[in-house]
Amino acid sequence: MENTTTDQQTPLILSGIPPEAQATLRGIETKKIRYRRNLIIAFAVLIILMAGALIIIGLDFKFMVKWIPFILAGIGYTLLVSFLAISLACILAVAGALGRLSSNPIFNSIATSYVSLIRGTPLLVQVYMWYIALPQVGKALEDLGLTGVQSIFTLPAIPAGILALGVCYGAYMTETVRAGIQSIKIGQIEAAKALGMTSSQAMRRVIFPQAVRVIIPPVSNEFIAMIKDSSLVSLMGVWEISFRAIKIGRRHFQSLEMLIMAAMIYWVMCFILQLIQEKIEAHMARGDRRTS
Amino acid sequence: MTQDLNPMVKVTNIHKVFDGKHHVLCGIDLEVTSGETIVILGPSGSGKSTLLRCINLLEEPTAGSIEVDGTVIHAGENSKQRDSQILDIRKKTGMCFQSFNLFPHMTVLENIIEGPVTVLKQQKDQAIPYAEELLDWVGLTEKRDEHPSRLSGGQQQRVAIARSLAMKPKIMLFVEPTSALDPELIGEVVEVMERLAKEGMTIIAVTHEMHFARDVADRVLIMEDGIWLEEGTPEQIFSHPKHQRTRQFLAHIL
Numbered sequence: 001m002e003n004t005t006t007d008q009q010t011p012l013i014l015s016g017i018p019p020e021a022q023a024t025l026r027g028i029e030t031k032k033i034r035y036r037r038n039l040i041i042a043f044a045v046l047i048i049l050m051a052g053a054l055i056i057i058g059l060d061f062k063f064m065v066k067w068i069p070f071i072l073a074g075i076g077y078t079l080l081v082s083f084l085a086i087s088l089a090c091i092l093a094v095a096g097a098l099g100r101l102s103s104n105p106i107f108n109s110i111a112t113s114y115v116s117l118i119r120g121t122p123l124l125v126q127v128y129m130w131y132i133a134l135p136q137v138g139k140a141l142e143d144l145g146l147t148g149v150q151s152i153f154t155l156p157a158i159p160a161g162i163l164a165l166g167v168c169y170g171a172y173m174t175e176t177v178r179a180g181i182q183s184i185k186i187g188q189i190e191a192a193k194a195l196g197m198t199s200s201q202a203m204r205r206v207i208f209p210q211a212v213r214v215i216i217p218p219v220s221n222e223f224i225a226m227i228k229d230s231s232l233v234s235l236m237g238v239w240e241i242s243f244r245a246i247k248i249g250r251r252h253f254q255s256l257e258m259l260i261m262a263a264m265i266y267w268v269m270c271f272i273l274q275l276i277q278e279k280i281e282a283h284m285a286r287g288d289r290r291t292s
Numbered sequence: 293m294t295q296d297l298n299p300m301v302k303v304t305n306i307h308k309v310f311d312g313k314h315h316v317l318c319g320i321d322l323e324v325t326s327g328e329t330i331v332i333l334g335p336s337g338s339g340k341s342t343l344l345r346c347i348n349l350l351e352e353p354t355a356g357s358i359e360v361d362g363t364v365i366h367a368g369e370n371s372k373q374r375d376s377q378i379l380d381i382r383k384k385t386g387m388c389f390q391s392f393n394l395f396p397h398m399t400v401l402e403n404i405i406e407g408p409v410t411v412l413k414q415q416k417d418q419a420i421p422y423a424e425e426l427l428d429w430v431g432l433t434e435k436r437d438e439h440p441s442r443l444s445g446g447q448q449q450r451v452a453i454a455r456s457l458a459m460k461p462k463i464m465l466f467v468e469p470t471s472a473l474d475p476e477l478i479g480e481v482v483e484v485m486e487r488l489a490k491e492g493m494t495i496i497a498v499t500h501e502m503h504f505a506r507d508v509a510d511r512v513l514i515m516e517d518g519i520w521l522e523e524g525t526p527e528q529i530f531s532h533p534k535h536q537r538t539r540q541f542l543a544h545i546l
Contacts, residue, residue, distance in 0.1 A: 190350055191393035191452075195407040195459060196383035205410050209397050 054260070064257045067248050071261055075269070077240035081158065081230045085165035086223050092170025097177035098203075111174065118171035123229060126168055131160040131236050161233030169222055176222070180215035181207055213284050220277035224270045231266075241265055298362065299323040300463055300494045301347060306356035306367075308342055308518075316342050318518035319356070324463070329495040331505040331526075334515035335541060340498040343515070344465045347496070348385040349378045360384055361462050383411060386456030390468040392448040394440040400427070400451050401436045407459045419458070426454040430484050446477030450484055457488075464488065466497035500545060506530055514538050 017025070099111025118126070138153025155163070184207050192202035234243035242262050249258030301324040308317040316339045324330055332340045345351040347358055353367040360381045365374065394403050401423055408419040427433050430450040432443075440448055449469055456464060466485065470478040482504050489495055489508045497504070505512050505526055512529040514521040522529065522538045533539045 185393075187389060187391050187393040188395065191387075191389065191395070193350060194348060194382060194385070194387040194389075195455070196379050196411040197407075198379065201410055205406065206395055210395075213397070 057256075059260070060254060060257055063252070063254055064261050067258065068261070070248065071241060071244050071258070071265065074239055074241035074244045075265070077158070077233075077238055078227065078230050078269075081161050081165065081233055081238070081240065082223070082226050084162045085169065085230070086226055088162065088166030089169035089173050089222070089226075090219070092167065093173035093177045096170060096174030097181055100174060100178045101181060115171045115174050118168055123164070123168050123232060124235075127161065127164040127232050127235060130155060130164045131157065134160075157233065157236035157238045161230070161236060161238060165226060165229060165232075169226055173219060173222055176215050176218045177211070180211035183214050184210050216284060217277070217281060220273070220280070224273050224277075227269055227273065228266055299359075300326045300328075300361055301496070302359040303343070303347065304357045304359070306343065306346055306358070307354045308339070308346060308351060309354045316518050317346070317353070320515075320518070320520065322513075324494060324496060326462075326494055327492045328510050329489040329493075329508055330497070331509040331512050332496065332498045332515055333500070333505065333512060333529075333541070333545075334521070338515045339518040340515050341467050344387070344467050344496060344498055347465060348382050348387055350387075383459060384462045386453075386459060386461035386464045388449065388452050388456060388464070388466045388469045390471050392440075392445070392452045392472070394448055394452055394455070396440055399437050399439055400432065400443070403440065403451060404455045404458045407455065411459070423454070423458055426457050427451075429457075429487075430454045431480075444477055445473045446480045449473065449481045453481075453484055453488070463494040463496065466495065466499060468498055468500070470499060470501055502530075502546060514541065516541075 096111045096114060099107040100115070102108050102111070135150060135154040138150035141153070142148075142150040188206050188210065189202055192206040197205065230240065231242040234240055234246065237243065245258040245262035246255070249255030301322065303320060303322040306317050306320045307315070309315050320339075320343055322330075322343070332343070334340050342351055346353045347360065349358070349365060355367045357364060357366045358381070359365075361384050363377050363380050363384070365377055365381065395406065398406065401420065404423040404426060405414075405416060405419040408414040408422070409416055424433070424436070427436060430453060432447060432450055432454075435443060435447060435451070440451065443451065453464075453469075469485070470481050473481065478501065482501050485495070485497070485504060486508050497509075499505070507526075509526050511523065512526050513523045514529065514535075516537060522533065522535050529538065530542065533542060
């Protein structure tokens with residue numbers, strides 16, 4: 001840390017800047033260094049206080065360590081549900097955005113109602129809808145003479161969870177994708193059209209590749225949020241992280257330890273995803289910062 | 293032989309009304325023969341750019357008809373066949389914009405082969421040799437693999453010209469191609485346009501580059517408030533303008 005700051009400082013001093021300006025520059029530099037140092041101290045104090053608090057309330061660390069492997073075994077379900085749900089959400093979001101931007105009244109009204117309905121209802125209610133209300137719809141259809149529908153509409157917990165999360169996030173991401181597409185300058189579409197491209201060619205070759213760059217940060221945020229919301233599938237008895245933590249916590253009357261551990265595991269996963277997101281963004285930004 | 297009889301571009305009684313109230317083009321006629329270079333001058337807001345955008349149907353004319361190389365489009369019609377005719381006209385027509393509009397996510401070479409590959413369905417390696425030839429022609433061979441953001445405005449506009457030429461158009465439309473450029477970068481773009489005119493390309497240009505109008509144009513037309521004010525050879529327009537308004541306009545920009 002210290003080394004890099006002095007390295008950056010040297011060329012400034014060397015490059016023939018008048019002394020009075022150098023003094024100001026040095027002042028700015030020392031302020032930066034002081035700020036960084038104070039920030040590190042503040043974080044350290046915060047961490048010590050938190051750890052201290054955990055020790056004071058008498059957290060049973062031995063108990064936590066004992067159950068770590070069991071809780072960690074739930075990561076698989078958490079990731080499985082999140083990955084499949086975000087994939088579904090991406091597909092729905094692109095279709096939804098094209099619908100929202102479509103001049104076709106059928107596609108447009110379907111996409112608009114989808115976004116409005118899903119965004120206007122709690123995810124918790126939607127999860128139950130897919131899991132325990134959908135079979136009733138199946139039964140009603142079966143009674144109308146569609147044999148076999150009830151068994152199709154009676155979903156196991158994991159598919160129901162993936163559908164609930166995917167459909168819900170798809171609605172939010174529809175607006176993200178739509179905004180991304182609309183952020184591309186009209187000149188790009190005109191240039192594509194002037195070359196003789198059809199609307200779909202222009203969308204595929206010119207608009208969408210540029211929109212993807214714009215929407216990667218918000219979509220990564222959605223994915224991080226989804227990792228956490230995937231805990232809702234515990235309501236249906238899927239053995240993912242929070243379900244395991246709650247179960248063990250209740251059984252041994254040590255919910256605090258288990259919940260703190262589950263929270264930490266989510267935090268670490270999100271932290272890793274955030275690092276990956278930063279890497280992808282840096283990669284995407286390389287070479288072609290938009291100017292025109 | 294018939295080519296000489298039929299104009300390359302024939303605009304007949306074009307009207308354009310924006311938002312139901314702004315009458316921008318008021319019955320414009322224009323004929324351009326193959327190989328001709330036309331420069332359109334006029335105060336800003338007079339409808340010059342709109343006319344060019346109507347020729348390749350980026351702007352839908354409110355009334356009138358457009359004919360480019362034998363393909364005719366009438367305003368106000370609607371059919372599948374018409375849509376494909378519009379694409380047909382756009383393939384034959386290159387357009388350069390004031391703001392270049394290069395595709396920022398592609399390299400210079402990818403920008404140039406984009407039309408041939410996506411629109412004309414050529415293989416990539418089939419399209420690259422001609423693209424490289426064009427790149428050499430606009431003097432930017434060394435920028436082949438750069439992204440547009442690394443190029444100056446003048447270089448970007450020259451790439452945009454090469455991108456249009458890759459479609460082997462019959463006619464080039466220039467919409468204020470140098471208006472967004474720093475003064476020292478204008479020359480390189482005008483030079484490319486001059487060479488293009490000398491090689492026999494049919495050109496319609498809206499530009500304030502008086503050198504280009506005077507030295508290269510076969511005909512200069514002055515537009516004001518959506519109608520032609522005056523038309524003639526550069527000599528006639530610049531030395532003996534007939535209209536008082538033309539004189540005022542030229543005095544203003546020269």
